[in-house]
């Protein structure tokens with residue numbers, strides 16, 4: 001039996017990779033405009049990095065990590081997300097010594113042992129950005145504006161931005177107490193997971209998808225009513241900056257994130273088009289994380305988007321790359337002329353295809369159609385000796401005569417609409 005890929009691990013085939021390039025290039029463009037630089041970190045890290053950052057009581061650490069013991073008896077894990085590794089590198093290489101403000105972006109595969117379905121995979125790809133060293137809400141607003149700008153640049157008005165504040169170590173414990181005492185009364189209605197998480201992670205109940213839990217928590221106290229003065233001011237300023245830049249958003253006080261490191265601002269880009277996998281991008285502030293991982297007390301904020309989910313939202317666009325010109329030949333005698341012309345055109349950056357197998361003219365033209373070439377040209381004995389040929393615009397059959405030289409073909413491609 002033929003071998004297949006591991007469940008939840010996908011091949012990105014050429015029909016799809018054009019879309020991925022477009023997403024990646026747009027992210028690079030928008031992030032670099034905002035002063036972010038790329039960082040590349042390993043896909044494998046010590047398991048402890050994730051348990052100490054994402055949190056032991058989270059779904060990711062409890063049940064979704066690809067963790068194994070290597071030949072040296074070390075427990076290592078395929079990264080389930082990017083922030084922890086980037087912050088580990090930030091601390092390990094003392095990037096903060098030069099400047100505590102680092103603006104870093106990354107892209108690459110992440111691994112979570114989740115139940116695969118549309119938009120949810122075991123190997124998936126994130127494009128993320130993190131900014132360290134700024135407590136001011138201006139950083140929150142810049143990150144949110146940058147994420148919004150990315151979606152605008154790729155041409156999506158969906159998804160929409162939802163924001164919340166989860167408070168800080170000063171005010172969140174109080175909120176937890178108040179939420180717990182509310183939930184205590186509803187214990188009977190909660191699912192097994194929420195009952196189990198009641199002590200360590202009661203906030204998760206607020207975004208549990210089980211209908212009974214959603215019903216039970218309908219009147220739950222809001223985290224926004226429990227923010228301390230500092231967190232309240234911070235959140236108000238984030239909103240003011242978003243208003244100043246006309247960035248659309250809504251407040252969702254029930255948004256809790258699946259990772260423990262968040263403080264204050266959290267956010268998600270949400271779509272209605274992908275069923276239950278509604279978060280296309282998500283992130284927030286993590287003011288305690290760097291210190292928690294053994295670094296200095298430096299705050300941070302960032303996000304990651306799911307590349308597969310963004311790609312799913314772009315499926316109605318065609319990203320296949322097309323040849324500028326297809327060169328067909330009448331017979332064997334013209335193949336040298338055609339090959340030399342193709343070679344010269346490729347060297348000057350014009351995408352050319354020709355027939356590899358010496359097929360009939362009819363089948364060469366079929367291939368030109370199949371490849372969706374913008375132009376085609378047929379070189380026969382006359383064309384080879386005169387150095388001139390008729391170039392056909394494939395979309396409408398319009399023909400123009402031009403010299404078989406790089407310069408003339410460049411002019412033709414630039415002046416006639418493709």
Ligand code: HAM
Nearest residue numbers: 081083120121124279280281282283284302303304306
């Ligand atoms: P996250 O919410 O766990 O946050 O993941 C971010 C995004 O990754 C999600 O919104 C989703 O689009 C995508 N994603 C997550 N799991 C899967 C999956 N199994 N299949 C496909 N896509 C998935 C983080 O990972 C944080 N590190 C984000 C962050 C950066 N916070 C601060 N900085």
